[in-house]
Amino acid sequence: MTGPAEQAVQAAREAREAREAREARDAETAGVRAFWQGLGLPGLIDVHTHFMPQNVLDKVWAYFDAAGPLVDRPWPITYREAEDRRVGWLREFGVRAFTAMLYPHKPGMAGWLNGWAAEFAARTPDCLHTATFFPEPGAPGYVARAIEGGARVFKAHLQVGGYHPADERLDEVWGLLAETGTPVVTHCGSGPVPGKHTGAGPIGEVLARHPRLVLVVAHLGLPEYTDFLDLAERYPEVRLDTTIAFTDFVERDTPFPPAELPRLAGLRDRVLLGSDFPNIPYRYVHQLDALERTGLGEDWLRAVCHDNAARLFGI
Template sequence: MSRKFHVRRDAPKSTTDPWSSIPERLGEITGFKRQVVMVYSHKPGISDSLNEYCADAARFCNSKHGPGSCVGLSTVLPGEAGATKVLERAFSRREITGVKLHAHVQVVRPNDPKCDEIYETCIKHGKSILFHAGRAPNSPGHAQDSDDLCSYRYIEDVMKRHPQLRLCIPHLGSDEESEYFALLQRFENLYLDTANTHSDYLGQLNDSVSIRETIRRGILASSNQIMYGSDFPNIPHTLYTEVRAWDKYDLPPDVLNKLLTKNAETFYGFEASTRTVAVL
């Protein structure tokens, strides 16, 4: 089972910062065997430092638990000077298997032309992108209304122009789940993850019977393109309740295994490992 772990702060001054051991400690606490650590920049000029920090954290975790225990997602601010070079430097680190972007934090529409160089660089290097491009949660604290920044139609445009791009939209694209499930049928390199969809943070958006049935149908129809995700511990919530929520969907064992393990291993480029993946 893989899990997302965010770091939202400026990069530390030292790669020996004790934060580097957080992925290791969380793995021991939760029982998860695969972890994705990620960063995202909210202003220009900090991406390189964040990316080095992210790669070092993943390397530290792998040194303790073996290759394939942890991978990192680098970041870049769309439109910042030298964005392509920032990514190429990040991709030189073997621990970095993709990029994390966030429309709300970085104040960018996914189909903004300044994102194109990021998409093209990822395609060139065979890297994936995790892009928070769903409208929820919308907050008055955002620099721009997320309903203006985000729409499934923007992602549709991106995939039409970059069909080779491996792109994942977290939170099942909340609150446009049905529209995103429909896109999965058209674009084989588009993925969704389930982060926070059953927690006490975003879960209230998906707690109706009709939404649950929509989610179940979507998973069964696109079982190779949907994976488990979590914002724990960046956003504190009831992690095990979130995991156990999938019991009520009565998914076939092979589909559940894809959801909890295989799809994330494929999308994030985890190395082959003989370690048993925990199903909590």
């Protein structure tokens, strides 16, 4: 047993650690808010944040902790906190709207995830109601029901799902999304580890069939940046999100080609802020600093960090 003196020392240590944590949180929040306030924006809109059932999220975090085959490198989770605290972080940062990117890795999972996401959106009004799908016979039906129920954005993860996006069981799904103008954020690039159906070719087959699809290419399509810039220039409804792009974490292994920056500048109205919060190995403010140091200018930053998503989602 510990005595009164040891208990007092422990209490003092815990109080100091709590105070330091509050101070660090306040400092980070101030930095994020200074970024968008300096641009004259009313806040940020982040189209690539992850919220999902806790048992699923725990498994995702465990996969990152183990540097699983689809990660293939140490990837510490910076915001490993309870759901309400994670929502609180985004609100304190001044994120006006965010998403609940979630995705199945097997049949029979998407409908259950969509039910959870609908409930989360109902109790989290600043979350854009998110849904997902998987190539299975019931996909067109539950995607239609999700849209009718208010889903505003979908997530498709070709690397984790391991499916070809042009699978015939998804053709009606892509058609419905294109017809309704519902954006779908899609991890279709081959980073951090290539999948069997990643890269611009497979998703390009979908766009050839459904050229009006509002496809948001996650992570700027890294590492196939050039190929996905080509797709965005070919199809006017294709957009790119900035998730983890330009950060120190990515630049040391898969840097964005400097020669392609003028093309990214030319697509200013179709680039959206994404962060991967909370599953990022650095502080949130670093993503913003990384975008600023591209040198693409304040008009580009205003469009990317708020205005493009505000227009897309009617915010």
